[in-house]
Amino acid sequence: MPRAQVTPIDSVQREELERICTRARRRILRMIHAAGSGHPGGSFSAIDIITVLYQRYLRFRPAEPQWPARDRFVLSKGHGAPALYAALFEAGYYDDEEVLLSLRKMGSPLQGHPVMGKLPGVEMTTGSLGQGFSAAVGMALGVRLDGLESRIFTLLGDGECDEGIVWEAAMAAAHYKLDNLVAVIDHNRFQIDGPNATIMDLGDLAAKFAAFGWATTEIDGHDLDQICEALEWGIALQGRPAMIVAHTKKGHGVSFMDDSNKFHGIAPTDAELAVALKELEGPE
């Protein structure tokens, strides 16, 4: 990956980002625990990337969520909703902890999967995998048509790449030379039924997207410096869409969840929550 024009983060910035990521992990666990169901594993594998996006790169106005010139983030892996909700909370779209803990409850703007129009900042309704990526391609066409500098960011799961629409959309994004589109794959190597390699071998995702006409790079999706570098590379890229294959770990950040598929779709028990919050201690 070309590394020109990257503004490295200094240690103060890195520590601040780390604090926010840890805080977000605590919030994710608390909201899923309160809901009694949800997807902690895939929220944790994605949260560092989503946090860096909202904290450093996305241009948005929480008080004016429909600002036409905003950048947009589409969580195509909609089951990572708690990570998105934690990031939107941290980004200032809402500030009520009670709302945060209303995840998956009747009447809550925090639906089990993200729903546009329910919570400001949610740009697309997602949950059925692959569709968010396709919609992101449409958004990139739309903002370019309007002559806006806006960029579209989207995050996919690796299991999501089993879906045919992902490859239809990948072809279209390259065909239309959407260099205002930056996609990230949260490659935690697991899907619900087991490891990708066992369920449906994805092969070399970066090579596949490269063959579809994308510029690609691979990073450690929990290394904040690498996340920043890769996003800056994707933003600066001309003439092609950018794909960042981020190697991540499900449940990363809590010892008994780390790199395990056990917490794909279940809430932590009271005891597990207590242990996890202890491990994730830090300033609010």
Added chain:
Amino acid sequence: MSGGAGAAAIPRPGATFGNRVAFGLALLDEGRRNERIVALNADLSGSTKTSTFAKEFPHRFFNAGVAECNMMGMAAGLSTTGRPVVASTFAVFATAQVLNVIRQSIAYPRNNVKIVATHAGITVGGDGATHQICEDIALMRVLPHLRVYVPADAQQTYQVILHVLRTDGPAYVRMGRIDTPVIFDHDYRYVPDRVEVLADGDDVTLACCGLLVEEGRKAVTLLADSGISAQLLNVHTIKPLDVAGIESAARRTGRVVSAEEHVVAGGLGSAIAETLAQRYPTPQRFIGLRDHFGESGEPSDLMVAFHLTAADIATSASALVAERDART
């Protein structure tokens, strides 16, 4: 509904004209007035008549290739940037192929996408059952938030297209392949969401949509020859259904024959029956495909084979009138 240059190109009653051609004209006219409109297609821009728009506004036209799911997903994304988006392909690909994309990305979030489908129904003809979707009205009607239109002729199609392009929210517009008789003249004014009473009568209501409206017109004449006074409704809007208009018709005649180029399960007839069962239970007969797929053939032969003609409508209506007479 003000027309445009295209509306004048549609011939007057007596001629035949393609509804899909009228769609192409309306899209071009409205596209000239509203520069926000964009159109998508899935490698069928010639057949769906969006190619004239594409030629005049190449930067506002996007071909998805043979990838209908992605076309619908892109349409949803494009619409969030504040513009009406028209997504067109054959009806089988515009509905059954992509149902869950419409459901999650278009209907549920009320995205401003107009799904304009051509080549619906058995009169697709030679391509056969793979392409003759007769289940699309049902598939689209069950999706919350989605409006469903089945215009009867070219003039009405033109005005329905203008209507959906000028109103926010998701909509499905169904058209066939073949040229069909022009029913409405140049002074026609489409009134949204209201059934049209094309013939007044007391004995039985014929509630038709699309191509079957013309068959209904002929059935009215056939029935009159046997002394039965039939009322003809053009139900161009399946959803939202004009429940007051349907109920008022049922109260007047007490008998309904619904007719559609579609399976009887879940289509126009079902929508009417659901309404009347609750508001004014009325004996009803259903003209449409039973539990069948179509097959290759000439459209006119298929209409006969699958009992979709004026004679079929008249026979059902006569039987219904006779039943009621026998009971009273």
